[in-house]
Amino acid sequence: MIDGLIGIVAFIALVVVVARQNSRIGLLEREIGALRSFVLANPPAAVAKAEDEAAAAETVAAEVAPVETPAAEAAADTAETPEQAGPWAAAAMSAPAEEQSAADSRAEPDAVAVRPAASTPDIETALGTRWAIWVGGLALALGGLFLVRYSIEAGIFGPGARLTMAGLLGLLLAGGGEFVRRRGFKVPLEGAAGAYVPGVLTAAGAFTLFGAVYAAHGIYGFLGPAAAFLLLGVIGVATIAAALVHGQALAGLGLLGSMMTPALVSSQSPSAWTLFGYLAIVLVANTAIARLRSWDVLAAAGFACTGLWTLAYLFDSPSVDMIAVVAISVVTLGALALVWLRPGGEGDQAAWPAVVPAVFVALTAAVLMSAPEYQVLGGAAYGSALIFGMIVVAFYRPGAVSLLHAAGVATVLVNVKLALTGSFTLQLPGGDLSFEGFEASPFAAVLGQAGLVLAVLFLVDGIWGAWRAIASAPARAAAWTGWAVLVPLVVLASQWIAFGDLDRDLGYALAAVILTAAFVACGEILARRESPPLTGGLAVSFAFIGACVAAVLALHMSFGPLWTTVLTGALAVVPAVATRIRAYPVLGWLCVLVVVVVVGRIAVDPTIVGASLLGRTPVFNALLPGYLIPALAFAFAAWQLSRTTGGRPRLIMEAAAVLLALLTVAMLVRHAMNGGVIxxxxxxxxxxxxxxxxxxxxxxxxxxxxMRSPSSVLRIGSLVAGVASAAFVAFQHFLFLNPLITDESTGRIPVFNLLFLAYLLPGIAAGALAVYARGRRPRWYSAMLGLLAALLFFAYATLSIRRLFQGEHIAYWTGMSQLETYAYSALWLVMGVGLLVAGVRRRSQVLRIASAALIAVAVAKVFIFDMSELEGVLRALSFIGLGAVLIGIGLFYQKLLARSASAERAPDP
Structure with missing residues (x-):
């Protein structure tokens, strides 16, 4: 034991000697560097002259120099500056010489300037400085523990003596660190701050003291819980305080030891106030020291440890002291607001550590408000008080805006949980969707009252905070406005779902109307205070979005499904008309928001009022106003926006108007043709x-x-309509729904039957659109529609022949007679000749190509099908007719070409 203590003392003395020698070596290196810089920065003649003068001066100094005394040595030591000293930083000591020779360097531009060597760490530096110090400190700490262990195994000393020696060792190490620091020790190498010897010694001492006190309590029972708790806390706080002179790493060690103390010391009757009182002291001390040194990580770590202890107490303690939990949360908010974020000095501290207490205090508030076991103890009131405290701190400390976000999220989540209590069933077009919500709580009414208080609090404080900040900090004003809008809306909707009548509740509707007016007024007030005013920034936009959502809620709370859909669609007119007096960009997007709501309602229930209430009356039913009135409102909004703000909202409104108009007709058709069933x-x-x-x-x-009012939506929409028509015809008319394949009845009327409706009328419409779009749309568009019309005419004529021979049902598997087979050939040849004549008269190459294609099909049919299927006179007539037509076409083209050639040879008049 004595040998170990002697070794430790010798090590400390060795560290002091090494520090002094490092200072002396640094002084010599700086002098050598200065001489080198002087030599390189001056011409050779000047160097020779300087050397002669220096030699003469040394001769004179040697003759008259007094004997150096110890006092002079001490003075020299005091004058030394150990910064940048060390064998790897010698070149960096030439800075004073460079400053002295700056004028000479400017006079001699060719002179070479000596720069400090780059402080790039190498393996020698790492092993000789940082690693040696770290491992040495760890060895000291472990050495003390091993010494105690050896004494136990050898039975040299009793437990009391061993623990006393361990405590003395810890104090000796901490004292050694302070002694070395007071001797003026500094890190001799730039970039090796982790090798700070005093800090390492102090950390080893704190580690040894923690272990000794814990052993005295947990292993031998020499100390009771109270004494051990107090001693460990004092050691931890003292270690944190020592970090003021030894660095942040030591503070982290002290914080870790302090926060582990409650877990290391157990008691038969644990007290929440003892735990949280101790945590409050450690937290405040840690935050104050972090504030003095601007240690962001240390501050965040202190808040995180306190928050973890609070949540652990809530989830693990058999009996919770609510006031103690609220007290530690209030202390956390106070340490953040009054210690870390307090203004003064060099300015406010970094704001990001505020995120940590924001998250933990918000979690605590949410748990107190939502958990049934805490609601029995008044958790709704205590959680609301914590959220109120978070809002107050965020209001007076701009750097704590994260508290506002955390408080808002906690409030929203608690109210959403309230709304999702019980089971729910949604009626969708594909069937009903049911799901189970959260378990009902007997304290739902109390939580609802707390929600109303918080809604008013967020609304008032949010508008006030936005009003204060909008001129100087628009982003912070937007945050305040956003939560002032979102929280009241969520609270109102959740309480309507939880406690109100979902079909119609005029009380909640009145509250929604009041919110609408409040948000509009808030938006106007904030807009007038903007810089420049009335620009409609983000804060103003949030206010008007909230007004729109509140208005939609009011309609849903006041009316049934039909009037809700109709009035919600008509609501799009209001922001569009408002653009006449205000140019806020958000007004156009409010129209788009209404579109989203209406389309969402239609997607959930396409019948508007429900299948059972729709009725079977064609046209004049709920579908007509449910689709048509929103379409007209969207069209008016698009027209209004085109004359004021324009932009993308106008295009979206035009597209929505077109979509709703088409859906109106389509849904009425489906209703009428399916007996009133959608x-x-x-x-x-x-x-x-x-x-x-x-x-x-x-x-x-x-x-x-x-053509009347150019718009990209109308232009693209017309192209989409044409392409969709072609797709309908190709897949539905020709393939999936073709009566030749499905054997669907074509009707008993000879001409006005299914074929007339499904093929002839669409062919006429496609041809008319192709002619009308020529020159107004791309060439491929008109060509596509022309080809579509030709195919529809061909299908109508062919299927009509089939119906003439087969009757009402024309399925292909019933076969065909020889006369029917011959009729197809004759028909196709006549149609081909007709297309050829029309193409020549209209000078249309498309019609002539279609004619050639159709005649080619007829030729192929005659030679491949008719030759094998027809017999007798029909086979002969088929070939005779084909030959006559082909010869006639050939003569026609020869005459046409001769006429063109003679016209080219004719002289000009």
């Missing part, structure tokens, strides 16, 4: 034909509207 089943060919006609008509209308 389902998700596949349509019939007749119904699909109506949809195709609607799409083609919509394409023509959009082209006309775009």
């Amino acid at each position: 389902n998700s089943g596949a349509p019939t060919l007749a119904e699909q034909a109506v949809y195709t006609l609607i799409a083609l008509g919509a394409g023509a209308i959009l082209v006309a509207l775009d």
Whole structure:
């Protein structure tokens, strides 16, 4: 034991001697560096002259120099500056010489300036400085523990003596660190701050003292819980305080030991006030020291440890003292606001550590308010008090805006949990969707009252805070406004769902109307205070978005599904008209928000009022106002926005108006053609034909509207309508719903039957749109529609022949007679000749190409099919007719070409 103490004392003395020698070596290196810089910065002649003068001066000094005394040595030591000393930083000591030779260097531009050597760490530096010090400190701490262990195994000393020696060793190490520091020790190498010997010695001493006190309590029972708790706390706080002169790492060690103390010391009757009182002292001391040294990480760590202890107490303690929990949370907020974020000195501290207490205090408040076992103890009131404290701190400390966000999130989550209590069933088009919510709580009414208080608190403080900050800090004002809007809306909606009548509740509707007016007034007040005023920034936008959402809630709370859909759609007119007096960018997007709500309602219930209440009356039912009035409102909003703010909201409103208009017609058709039933089943060919006609008509209308009032939405929408029509025809008319494949009845009327509706009318519409779009839309668009029309005419004529021979049902598997087979060939040849004549007269290459294609199909049919299927006179007539037509076409083209050649040879008049 004595040998160990002697070794430790010798080590400390060795450290002091090494520090002094480092100072002397540093002084010599600086002098050598100065001489080197002087030599390199001056010409050789000047150097020779300087050497002669220096030699003469040394001769004179040697003759008259007095004997150096110890006092002179002490003075020299005092004058030494150990900064940058060390064998690896010698070149860096030439800075004073460089300053002295700056004028000479400017006079001699060719002179070479000596720069300090780069402080790049190498393996020698790491091993010789940092690692040696760290391992040495760890060895000292472990050496003390091993010494105690050896004495135990050898039975040399009793437990009391061993613990006393361990305590003395810890004090000796801490005292050695302070002694070395007072001797003026500094890190001799730049970048090696981790090798600070006094700090390492003090940390080793604190480690040894922690271990000795814990052993005295937990192993031998020499100290009771109270004494051990007190001693460990004193050691931890003292270690944190010592960090003021030894660095942040030591403070971290002290904080870790302090926060582990409650876990190391157990008591038969634990007291919440003892625990949280101790944590409060450690937290305040840690925060104060972090504030003095601007140690962000240390401050955040202290807040995190306190928050973890609070949550651990809430979840693990059999009986919770609510006031003690609130007290430690208040101390946390006070340490943040009054110690860490207090103004003064060099300025406010960093704001990011405030996120840590914000998260933990908000979690504590949410747990107190939402957990039933804490609601019995008044958790709603205590949690609300904590949220109020967070808002107050955020209001008076701009750096604590994270408290506002955390408080808002906690309030929203608690109220959402209140709304999701019980089971829910949503009626969707594909069926009902049910899910189980949270378990009901007997204290829901108390939580509802607390929610109302918090809603008013957020509303008032949010508007006030935004009003104060909007001129100087728009982002912070937006944060205040956002929570002033969001929290009251969530509280109102959750309480309506939890306690109100979901069909109609005028009381909650009145509250929503009041909120709407309050948000509009708030937006106007903030807009007038903006810089420049009335620009409609983010804070103003949040206020008006809240007003729009509150108005939508009021409509849902006041009316049934039909009037809710109609009035919500009509609500889009209000912000559009408001753009006449205010140019806030958000007003156009409020119209878009209304579109989202209306489309969402229609997606959830396409029947508007429910399938059971829709009725079977065609056209004049709930579908007409439910779809058409929002479409008209969206069209008016788009028209109004085009004359005021314009931009993307106008385009979205135009698209929404077109979409709702098409849906109006489509839904009325589906309702009428399915006996008043709106389902998700596949349509019939007749119904699909109506949809195709609607799409083609919509394409023509959009082209006309775009010609009168150019718009990218109308232009793209017309192209989409045409392409959609082509897709309908290709997949539905020709493949999936073709009566030749489905054997669907074509009707008993000879001409005005299913074929007339599904093929002839769409063909006429496609051809008319192709002609109308020529020159107004891309060439491919008109060509696509022309080809579509030709295919529809071909299908109508062919299927009509089939119906003429087969009757009402024309399925392909019933076969065909020889006369029917010959009729197809004759029909296709006649149609080909007709297309050729039309193409020549209209000078349309598309029609001539279609003619050639159709005649080629007829030729292929005659040679491949008719030759094998037809017999007798029909086979002969088929070939004779084909030959006559082909010869006639050839003569026609020869005559046409001869006429063109003679016209080219004719001289000009």
